[in-house]
Amino acid sequence: MSFLTLTGIQKTYGANAVVRDFDLSVERGEFVTFLGPSGCGKTTTLRMIAGFETPTEGSIRIDGRDVTNLRANRRAIGMVFQAYALFPNMTVAQNIGFGLKVAGKPAAEIKARVGEMLAMIKLPQLAERYPYQLSGGQQQRVSLARALAPSPQILLLDEPLSALDARIRVSLREEIRALQRNLGITTIFVTHDQEEALSMSDRVVVMNEGAIEQVGTPSEIYNAPRTRFVASFVGTLNLLDGTIVDASAGAVDIDGQRATTRRKLNGAKPGDVLALALRPEALRLGEGGDDRNTLAGVIEDVSFLGAVVRVRIRLARAAIIVDTFNRGAGALPARGESIAVNFGADDLIPLQPT
Amino acid sequence: MKSGKFGAWLAVFVGVAYFLAPLVATFEFSLRMRRGEYSFDAYRVVFASDSFQASFLYSTVLAVVTIVVAILIVVPTAYWVQLSLPRLRGIVEFTTLLPLVIPAIVLVFGYIKLYGSSSILPLTATSLGADALLMFGYVGLGLPYMYRSVETALRSIDVRTLTEAAESQGAGIFTILFRVILPNIRSGILSGAFLTFAIVIGEFTFASLLDRPAFGPYLQLIGASRAYEPSALAIMAFALTWACMGLILLLGGGAPNSTGKR
Amino acid sequence: MTAVSATPARSVRLPNLAPWLGVAPFFLFAMMFLIAPTASLLVGAFQDHDGAFTFDNVLRLWQPSIRLSYLLSVEVSLASAFFGALIGLALALAVLRGGLPEWLRPTLMTFSGVASNFAGVPLAFAFMATLGRIGFVTILLKSVGVDIYAAGFNLFTFTGLTLTYLYFQIPLMVLVVTPAIDGVKREWGEAAEILGASRFQYWRMIVLPILWPSIMGASLLLFANAFGAIATAYALTGSFLNIVPILLYAQIRGDVLHDPNLGYALALGMLTITGLSNLAYLYLRARSDRWLK
Numbered sequence: 001m002s003f004l005t006l007t008g009i010q011k012t013y014g015a016n017a018v019v020r021d022f023d024l025s026v027e028r029g030e031f032v033t034f035l036g037p038s039g040c041g042k043t044t045t046l047r048m049i050a051g052f053e054t055p056t057e058g059s060i061r062i063d064g065r066d067v068t069n070l071r072a073n074r075r076a077i078g079m080v081f082q083a084y085a086l087f088p089n090m091t092v093a094q095n096i097g098f099g100l101k102v103a104g105k106p107a108a109e110i111k112a113r114v115g116e117m118l119a120m121i122k123l124p125q126l127a128e129r130y131p132y133q134l135s136g137g138q139q140q141r142v143s144l145a146r147a148l149a150p151s152p153q154i155l156l157l158d159e160p161l162s163a164l165d166a167r168i169r170v171s172l173r174e175e176i177r178a179l180q181r182n183l184g185i186t187t188i189f190v191t192h193d194q195e196e197a198l199s200m201s202d203r204v205v206v207m208n209e210g211a212i213e214q215v216g217t218p219s220e221i222y223n224a225p226r227t228r229f230v231a232s233f234v235g236t237l238n239l240l241d242g243t244i245v246d247a248s249a250g251a252v253d254i255d256g257q258r259a260t261t262r263r264k265l266n267g268a269k270p271g272d273v274l275a276l277a278l279r280p281e282a283l284r285l286g287e288g289g290d291d292r293n294t295l296a297g298v299i300e301d302v303s304f305l306g307a308v309v310r311v312r313i314r315l316a317r318a319a320i321i322v323d324t325f326n327r328g329a330g331a332l333p334a335r336g337e338s339i340a341v342n343f344g345a346d347d348l349i350p351l352q353p354t
Numbered sequence: 355m356k357s358g359k360f361g362a363w364l365a366v367f368v369g370v371a372y373f374l375a376p377l378v379a380t381f382e383f384s385l386r387m388r389r390g391e392y393s394f395d396a397y398r399v400v401f402a403s404d405s406f407q408a409s410f411l412y413s414t415v416l417a418v419v420t421i422v423v424a425i426l427i428v429v430p431t432a433y434w435v436q437l438s439l440p441r442l443r444g445i446v447e448f449t450t451l452l453p454l455v456i457p458a459i460v461l462v463f464g465y466i467k468l469y470g471s472s473s474i475l476p477l478t479a480t481s482l483g484a485d486a487l488l489m490f491g492y493v494g495l496g497l498p499y500m501y502r503s504v505e506t507a508l509r510s511i512d513v514r515t516l517t518e519a520a521e522s523q524g525a526g527i528f529t530i531l532f533r534v535i536l537p538n539i540r541s542g543i544l545s546g547a548f549l550t551f552a553i554v555i556g557e558f559t560f561a562s563l564l565d566r567p568a569f570g571p572y573l574q575l576i577g578a579s580r581a582y583e584p585s586a587l588a589i590m591a592f593a594l595t596w597a598c599m600g601l602i603l604l605l606g607g608g609a610p611n612s613t614g615k616r
Numbered sequence: 617m618t619a620v621s622a623t624p625a626r627s628v629r630l631p632n633l634a635p636w637l638g639v640a641p642f643f644l645f646a647m648m649f650l651i652a653p654t655a656s657l658l659v660g661a662f663q664d665h666d667g668a669f670t671f672d673n674v675l676r677l678w679q680p681s682i683r684l685s686y687l688l689s690v691e692v693s694l695a696s697a698f699f700g701a702l703i704g705l706a707l708a709l710a711v712l713r714g715g716l717p718e719w720l721r722p723t724l725m726t727f728s729g730v731a732s733n734f735a736g737v738p739l740a741f742a743f744m745a746t747l748g749r750i751g752f753v754t755i756l757l758k759s760v761g762v763d764i765y766a767a768g769f770n771l772f773t774f775t776g777l778t779l780t781y782l783y784f785q786i787p788l789m790v791l792v793v794t795p796a797i798d799g800v801k802r803e804w805g806e807a808a809e810i811l812g813a814s815r816f817q818y819w820r821m822i823v824l825p826i827l828w829p830s831i832m833g834a835s836l837l838l839f840a841n842a843f844g845a846i847a848t849a850y851a852l853t854g855s856f857l858n859i860v861p862i863l864l865y866a867q868i869r870g871d872v873l874h875d876p877n878l879g880y881a882l883a884l885g886m887l888t889i890t891g892l893s894n895l896a897y898l899y900l901r902a903r904s905d906r907w908l909k
Binding site for chain 3: 369375378384426428437452458491527570587588602
């Protein structure tokens with residue numbers, strides 16, 4: 001049974017539909033990420049779950065209860081904000097204990113719980129400090145502790161890592177996920193960073209312009225993108241135009257060269273032009289065997305990215321990017337060289353027209 | 355949040371009532387000069403009066419001189435503090451806050467003691483000397499606002515680059531200040547100028563104690579002896595202050611004190 | 617200076633001296649017309665007729681009439697500061713955070729800018745026309761059966777003066793407290809709400825404590841402002857209400873027993889009070905700035 005259900009959610013401001021036809025079921029204990037560019041409606045949807053915005057249409061149910069018209073301070077939800085939002089006039093301990101104090105819990109209980117939370121985020125020594133004395137990462141961890149202290153039924157995080165340094169972002173990401181697993185709390189995470197989304201989530205909801213593009217596990221989203229938008233937003237991607245030669249055999253023509261895909265080409269007729277996606281890491285340099293597709297081209301550019309070497313190859317008109325592992329000095333291909341690339345028939349992904 | 359909004363509207367209405375009532379009352383009173391009907395007689399009498407014209411002219415001229423002197427003192431200071439003497443910034447800003455801490459009556463008392471007829475520099479002894487003293491007093495009263503306006507304007511232009519560009523063209527310091535910097539901070543200067551003008555026109559304490567024929571003492575005298583003219587004058591004073599503020603806003607300066615730095 | 621090279625004649629540039637010469641007029645002005653006069657008064661407060669050092673003047677401030685004067689000044693300043701702060705705060709909160717139409721804010725700010733400078737003699741006239749015996753509001757109230765003068769109200773008293781002072785105190789409060797109110801971030805309200813707090817709890821536990829230093833500071837500013845004001849009082853109540861500035865005014869003009877040294881002591885007293893208030897204001901400002909970073 002779904003713990004959090006959003007049904008038919010719409011949010012309109014005047015003539016502007018900011019969120020359209022949003023349906024989602026989240027299981028208890030699941031970590032779901034809303035992923036998308038700015039303005040796609042992910043934060044608005046999160047705020048509707050929190051209760052800061054009311055849906056124009058549709059309903060929200062938590063644990064079987066309809067909360068659509070319930071005030072935010074009655075929903076027993078914890079939220080972490082992008083700008084930390086710690087109360088500047090209170091110490092760390094007072095911040096964390098705020099939810100419990102407001103609920104009228106006895107002082108001893110509050111003290112114990114605050115101690116627990118501080119131990120959980122591993123910052124017991126900062127109990128008496130004020131927010132202005134803390135670093136960004138510390139403030140965000142306190143913010144997390146504050147949200148979790150009243151034992152909410154759902155945890156919401158609104159781009160909590162965007163304001164932090166890259167290094168802290170990665171370590172905090174792992175901490176948040178570990179914490180969430182331990183507590184088993186149903187969590188909704190909003191971000192525009194696909195790396196965060198893929199590494200942390202049980203499922204990802206990719207959004208664009210107010211609507212859901214695709215819902216799936218990180219692996220599904222990455223390896224089986226359903227639309228051009230999802231394919232290009234998540235990970236780097238090669239987008240090629242292929243002309244159908246034989247739909248049933250999966251044969252396509254790319255820039256004058258033949259390739260085969262084992263994926264479904266639903267209802268396509270010979271002569272149709274289709275968008276085909278190809279992941280850079282699926283390609284290998286050199287001629288492939290008979291069971292693989294091979295395309296020939298000329299090396300246009302070679303970028304050394306550390307662990308990965310990125311090669312751009314020009315076909316007749318289109319360009320393909322190949323990511324290959326760095327095999328040590330001296331093994332880099334040269335610009336202007338003629339080269340072939342090969343990939344499996346499964347790797348060529350036809351995309352639905354958007 | 356219905357009750358919250360009601361309370362808010364209530365506060366606004368009470369505020370509006372309190373602030374509008376005196377203006378309405380004064381205006382209405384000023385129209386009552388002619389028995390039995392409303393007229394602008396009070397205003398006509400005031401405008402025609404010699405003492406009005408003389409005192410208003412005096413204050414206006416004084417205000418203009420004050421503004422010029424203030425610009426001559428403030429602009430080079432703000433310029434150099436920003437360009438070459440950042441360490442002086444603290445002490446300069448503190449100095450510009452002094453006129454806000456020292457009450458006007460205390461300051462003018464100090465003037466009378468230091469520059470009175472029995473002192474080393476007896477400015478009060480001569481008419482011109484007293485005028486000069488009054489003028490310097492007014493420069494002081496307007497200093498916080500003039501300085502802040504000019505400083506804000508200077509910060510929005512790249513002083514260093516402008517100076518270096520001008521120098522490379524062979525400009526001397528006066529040329530730089532008056533032909534290059536000044537035109538670029540015009541709005542800041544004008545903001546400060548209008549506020550100084552508003553302050554000078556209605557000022558009473560300094561003018562009265564230094565015994566100068568300014569507008570402020572004239573207002574007070576009229577109030578003591580006439581019935582309807584004071585109201586007309588009050589309305590005119592208010593309108594004048596509004597006009598100055600309106601011009602300041604037009605220049606994009608924003609209301610004074612709204613930056614929160616006093 | 618005979619130019620040897622072909623470069624155009626420039627005004628003399630002394631590299632390191634120019635900035636100092638440039639700021640010299642400012643400091644000269646400050647010295648001559650701000651610092652020296654005030655210092656001279658302060659010194660004079662501790663001198664007698666012959667210039668010898670004495671505490672006598674300061675001690676004489678304790679005499680009943682002068683003590684009463686200071687007390688009256690403090691009372692008027694406290695009253696106008698207290699009510700000015702209260703009403704100014706209410707007005708600012710209503711317009712900035714009360715959910716009212718957006719255009720009210722610039723209107724309030726502009727009006728406050730004007731009204732805070734509308735003091736002195738014209739203000740006294742305006743209030744006479746409003747609440748004097750034949751004032752507009754007085755007559756209006758009489759027409760609905762409320763005779764304020766019969767009830768004991770009089771414009772030319774403590775109450776009337778305080779009421780008049782409010783006309784520039786309230787706008788001043790609005791102007792000074794607005795940046796502090798702006799500094800209260802909306803996220804704090806949302807964070808408090810999602811943690812279960814009611815509106816009242818949010819205001820009591822978060823907003824008011826955060827604003828408190830600014831409110832206190834602004835009140836001190838209002839207090840100092842009222843304490844030093846004279847023109848309005850002189851125009852309204854003349855010498856009837858013997859607040860310290862009026863007393864000082866009379867001393868300077870020689871209306872009373874001409875005793876300049878006592879006058880210096882009076883000035884010293886005034887300056888001490890306004891100085892301390894302003895210092896306290898600056899301290900509170902700094903503290904709240906540090907919290908809010």
